[in-house]
Amino acid sequence: MNPLTLIVLPLLGAIATAIGPSSWARWTAFLFSLAVLAGSIVCAVQFPEWHTGRYWPDANEGSTLKAFGISMQLGGDSVNMLLLLLTTFMVPLTLAGSFSGITERHREYYTWFMLLEASLMLAFLSRDLILFYVGYEFTLVPMFFLISIWGGTQRRPAAIKFFLFTFLGSIFTLAAGIYVAARSAEASGVWDFGLASLTRFGCEQLTDREQFWVFAGLVAGFAVKTPVFPVHSWLPLAHDQAPTGGSVILAAVLLKLGTYGVYRIALPMAPAGAVELASFFGVLGILAIVVTAMICWVQTDVKKLIAYSSISHMGFVIMGLFAFNPIGMQGSIMYMISHGLSTGALFLCIGMIYERFHTKEMDAMSGLARHMPVWGTFMIIFTLASLGLPGLNGFPGEFLCLMGTFVAEHDQPAGYPGVMGPWFAVVAAGGLILGAMYLLIMLGKIVWGPLKVPGASADPHEHAHGDQGHGGLSRDLNVREIAILLPIAIACFFTGLYPRLLLDVTEPSAREALVSFPEHVNAYNAARGKVNPSGAKQSVTLMPSPTGSLPRLMIEQPLQVTP
Amino acid sequence: MSTTANIVERFCSLTPELVVFCGSVVVGVTGLSKSRSIRNATSFICTLSLVLALIAMAQNWGGRVSSGILLPTVSLYVGALALLMGIGFVALATGSMDRLYEDALSRGVTTFDANKVFRGEFFAFMLLSICGVMLVPGSPDLIWLFLALELTSLPTYIMVAISRGTRRAQEAAVKYFFLGAMSTAMLVYGFAMLYGSTGSLQFVHIKDALTAQAAMGGIDAVGTIGLIMIMIGLCFKMTAAPMHFYAPDVYEGAAAPVTAFLSFIPKIAGLTALLLVLHAAGWGTSLPQSLQATLWMVSVLTMTLGNVGAILQRNTKRMMSYSSISHSGYMLMAFIAGPELGLPALLVYLLAYGLSNGALFGGLISVERQGQEIEKLEDLAGLARRHPSAAAWIALGSASLMGMPPFLGFWAKLILFIAVIKAGHTPLVVIAAVNSVISVWYYLRLAGVPILSPAGPAAEGVVKAPSAWPRLAAMVFGISVLLLPFFLNRIMNAATAAARPVPNATTLEVQKATAVVIAPTVVDRTHPN
Amino acid sequence: MIGTLAQAPSHGVTIALTFSAVLFALGLIGFLVRRNMILMFLCTELMLQAAAIAFIAFGRVHMDTGGQVFVIFILTVAAAEAAMALGLVVLLYRRRETLSAEAWQELHE
Amino acid sequence: MSGSFLAVAVLGDAAQAAHTGSHLESLVNAVIPKATAAPELAWAGWILLLPVLSAVLCTAFAALRVKNKLPAIVTVVSLGAAFALVLKLYLMRGPEAAPVVVHLWDWMNFSWGGGPWKSFQADVSLYIDSLTLLWMLFVTGLGTLIALYASEYMESDRGAGYCRFFFGVSIFLLAMSALVMADNLVLLYFGWEGVGLASYLLIGYDYHRPAAVEAAKKAFIMNRIGDLGLAVGIWLIWVNYGSVEFATLFQVFTNATSDAGGWDRSLIPFCLMLGAFGKSAQLPLFTWLPDAMEGPTPVSALIHAATMVTAGVYLLARMEPLFVLHPHAMTTVAWVGGLTALLAATIGMAQYDIKRVFAYSTISQLGYMFMGLGVGTAFGAAYHVLTHAFFKALLFLTAGAIMHGFAGQLDLRRLSGLRRVPGFGIVCWTMLIGCLWLSAFPYTAGFFSKDIILVQAMSQPKFQLLGWIGLATAGLTAYYTFRVWFRVCAGPVSFVSGELAHQTDHAQHATTADLHGAPHAHTGTASHSSHANESHAGGFHPHAPRLAINFVLLLLGLGAILSGIPGIQSLRGQHNWVQEMVYASTAVRASGELHTTTPVAFGLDAHGIVSVFGIGAALGGILIAWWLHRLNRRMADRLRSMLLSNSLTRWLPTSMENKWYVDEVYHALFRLPMWIASHLLNFFDRHIVDGLMVNGLGRVPVLIGRLFQPLYNGLLQGYATTMAGGLVLVLAWVAWKWLGAGGAA
16 A cells, blocks of 8 residues: 555545535545545555564655655654554544534535645655655644634634644744754755654764754644643643534644654654753643643533643653653553544544533533433543543553653663653652542533533423434434444543553554663763663562571561571 | 957847847837727737747847856846746736726726826836846846846836825835835945945956955955945845835835735845845855844844734735735845855745745735725635635635745745755744744734635625736646645756856756746757857 | 055045045935925935945046946936936826825825 | 461471471461463453453443343343352362462553563453452352342332443442452552442442532542552552562562662552552541442442452452561551541441441441551451451441332431331341441451451550550440441331432432433432421331342341351361461461460450450440430430530530541642642633733734834835934944954954
């Protein structure tokens, strides 16, 4: 399967949607997105490098700007494939979820959506910094229109803030990338924007100081996109105002672009800078986890709450990434996937409520489990997934991210020293409690409690009869909506119960990304007087019994055993 | 080589310019014809002469002289660019600029009105200005440069004055003309200083003299002051700070096709003139630090003032004037980057800027209300519903100008940033990047209002402009913004070839490359020198 | 430059250059302070002529005719500009019945 | 029996163990045998899968709108089958078999090198040893019985609610089985959180009542705090020992005599403790359990009395090899247990809601268990878990039967003489059994199990104070237990029906014709005292329990009686079944009682002391209860009002009735500051981060633009001046910077 197909197919979809009649738009787009899904599955089946960490297919579809070595290098390793699958999996579901929510300008909506998918495909498939940037940046345009045409009442400022903020960040990313390429060209005399060569050059030949600034620049964009704590303020607004489909794809895939960028570009390209800034980002991650979780607590708008929860969750990913060990890395990849599934699904659920009641205020509704039991069931599943209940998808990622942070010490025995350590992890793990708090409060307000249907007339019997609910939709979820949520729920369970599949395939990639880190981390720690004793903390310290057979009982007892 | 032969040879080598000049003479006559059909042919003749000039350039009619010219290859590229864009500007003006007078004529009014555009003179001036800009990069000496610049500028003063027949247009003309005259004086005074420092008017000699001075411990005070004054004088042409103040008023007052013209033709005249002057001053090798610093400052000031000015605007043309100012700032960065990468970057940027700007103006010109052009941003609300193509070109142009990938503007900006970073001026790029973000603000508004806002009462009565030519031009501009990124390699090759430092060896190559880009139909019949 | 001037054939050159600088400054100041458009235009002519004087002076310094050639072209262009300026001024006067530049303040922020 | 046990448990030379004393020494010195893989036991995975199956079926029934008892039947059958499988496993292996690991499937399992610390293995595997089986036997057994009880108890909710209930029960059994059978700490964590989830879902079963929702939330969050401790403990264990698998860990622990290391190493047991205290409702995380009584009574019995809350005890027993290396941890466990026991008992004395009294008694008894673990008798703790499981489940189920019969009435002031109400005979008499056992009436199972713990405490000087506290608590326990029984079952017949009888109409309004539309009866608490005196004049007829409930009560009563057998054996110095099971497991290393053939306290036989004082405390408590709540109830009221009227003593009843204000203190110390902080942060985020910083930054270009706006004033001369000024400035700058000194650039 030529990866170019995966980019061209949604583009064709966009064109077909744009020129076809408005009434066909949704189906055209949906069918094309299904085709992309099928294509990506074929790709995944063909993908031979699941367990090697190598890239496939290393296809070069011609040079885009030969003078600077910018070329259409496409291909991916297992992490790319996973994110690709996540995207192609979520897009058809999101499109189907928009069928009833989008009531005007159908053609434009679905066209933008297909363009969005195309640019996401490009971003996840390119092996060239500039083309990655093209895909990465162009996602802003469809998203901008999705928010500002079909969004809520504050849609315009929200869209502009989203666009400007992200643009501001990512242009620094571009500048930093160009800087590395320019230095590389200086050194070798040949321009090359291929990620592989840039990464190699960046980590091997840039000085620590350069790496610091390069990393800061690269991460500036990715941090905004992720979003990391103090630069997150576009997200609640954008999520809140976006139409359901926009929110879903924003949470499920677009945020992953940021963390993917950190994982694939920023960390390997400037490891010394990453190490230098790791504790800073660790603190930011903690702030994201704890502070936004507390902010979630006082939200009254359920969509805003979930938006803030996204920030909190991405904090875990950041912690995992900056742990610099396979546990954290793989945990954060797991978490990216699982956050895409569960938060996306939560937004879909909220969208379904919004289509029926036209409100997202938690105080306006209550006890909907009685009114819409099927919806309630899904809502509970995804909420639990979101709060990291073991057995569901959120847990492995969260657990491993925090564990990775935990063992990210200078003398930790995993062979991958880090700069964070237990205190970071323990504080961040406070997010486990806070996360449970706000999510359960949300459940308690809208799913549980005495029945209160928003906008309902005083006479409750009116709802009792007739299955017809609000907005021309059935009272509980209809078959289409169940068909949207069910695959996600199944994916949630599968990921939670058999994460091995993902862990296996991400392991080589994570090790590849980490390859130059132990050295830099050791140097960094040594400069701070924390020497890594030959790589590993010895199992030490369990003192062997003096006689080899007679351990000393540590509880005091009246009858002492004579040795 | 005898002087006479030299003069003849050089005169022959100006065939493309002469074609355009002849065109302007013809147009000046036919435009005044009593017969409506002949009058209507004016813009065709215009286009014809431009196309002929292009062919002449590609086919190398009349030979090519490169001795005594600092950047002969650049002059080809710039000339081709001016001609190509000129065709677009002619199309933008056709059927929109001359409507008032034609309407009056059709009503039977035949009295002369100095306030009204007459086809003949308007298009003649347009061609003259294009002719001027073509002459600028090929200047062998200061006199030529001075005359070429004046040939570019003087017609535009009149074009502004007669563009709309309104007080605003005349006010624009007043400001443009008087400030232009002042800047010319500064420029000429700078020329005098430069002459005084080097003792020659020939660029080749000036270059030698300045290089020698630089090697001796720096260009002397008179020379430095001269160079600075020339630069500041040229800043007027390219609307760079601190000489940009006229631009918003003039661009707002002039009719939209003239504004589009102003935001490109005089600008490239100024930029290429600066190119020559800097080249003479040892660009890339021994450019005095004072000039470098001044350039840096002017560039930063220009882009910043342009962008922060634009975000306050509600008038599209005024906004575009600030946008044009800010792009001058970006282009000035190329001068700081040095000739090796900066020059190709500048050349690509010129192309991208011209096309994107053209697409945007084309979108604006292709709608009107009661015969008046649309100026207020609010009037554009809901445009996407009624005139989707106009809205699309505006959006495309904005996206490209803001540097949104994958449109042409992005690639131009990318190459520019690459050049500047390679030259070691990363902070400058950071400033430019921040400026890009500021620019996103108003470009988004420009692109967004037609698509997002529902058509309010302000947007009542907005209809398609009667003439198809501006729409066609807009379409061509817009599509090229969209599709040219697929031909980036060719564009880059052409620009690189044009920017090659050794002139003689590469003239043919540039010709080829230029021909490949601009006139694919005639590429195979390129003559050798 | 200082050196060049020191070797200048006569002090007349220095005087001429100073004169040209003063003339340029006068023209500039005049341009800035006068409101009458014709006077303003004349001030720009003054500045151009200042440049012309400088050219001639420098031509003398370098014993080069180029400076004088340039002056001819300056005069020509100045004439062209003058023609245009007068045309424009007439046009404007017919419109506003005044020659004050301050009358034209409709376009601004 | 004991001989074979020793032969297996002691890897050392069994032949040298000639007499009892050396038997026991060798026992303690035992190296825990390395678990072997037992792929042939893969069928044990069905113990986990059966509850999954029933959960899935319950979901399907809900989707298919099944309105009969099918969910209950499916659940009871599958749980019964699970019990049968556990039994089969037990019979196959006997009590002393070496531990085995049964690998089911890979879960979180990846490696980046060889050896410890270079891999992370947390699979879905079962670690089966005698401790596992001991727990699984009563978990699945009681689970089956209580599901059976619930099939009748919940029948008025048939429909979606019924399915939901049994779904929850199935999920609980799944999670609890995973917790108990896990072969690694992460799977244990899975079960740990899973039982929390089940608890959440079931406490919030009546989700239309805000109190239930609130209680469910509180339970989950309090548990999460504990879970955090457990998680940190797991991470620390991995960091320090490179594995989270029991089989590996126990080998590491048994080869050690002390666990000196960094601060993090000594922190491990405390982290695990925090988890255990959360799950088992000990200080300081106990406040969720009384509130959890908002759940249906079978849930209270199963989850919040018999099984889930003992998970903490299980965890500590399972990790004993680690705890014995940390004496301070053991001491802490003991003290926390003892203090919780006392505190909960004092609160229990002053509660009026029967279920709440039992809830506090559960906390108190769990305190005993932890005390047992802490003072070094894993056997005593496990035995107390077992006996407590029976009698406390029994007590809750009787309370449930009463609630079921009296429309949710649980206020012991409004129920009296129920044993004379037709149909409640079995309920009252089985309740009496439960009360006697709970109050450690001499020679009941409760007496034995408590005795073992207190003897162990008394026989160690440093724990003697704890022993006295335990004894005092035993007296309090006897008092408040019989306070309930004498109030409710004895005395003249009189009762007030619960509020649910009045609320039925409202409920029907509120619930519409929904599937769950049936009135959610049977779980309300009689907190609305305004209805108190409306008595049964409204023609209320108690609803006597039927077959399933009575059968289960009798069975549990029998179980409670039988659970005394090991105690009698133990008293006679014989080894008994529970002891065998404990000693054959990892908990053996903490079993200090093995060393003390004759425990001594104050130079006397500790058993004797504890027996005498224990019997005295129990009988005293019962007598006082009898005096105050059977004979002379007005006296009790007068006593209370006397205490209340005296300003010096007022605090005592008030604070006891108000649960020592622990909830309020927590609210003031944690919830309120956090609430305020959250609002502040929200404000900060909106107005400082977004408003001031982001929007402010956004305003900067506009402000700069406005700053320069006056320059574009539209005046020709203005522009000219600015331009000329610009030129002059640039020239001046250049001249000053480059031309000033040497005259050359």
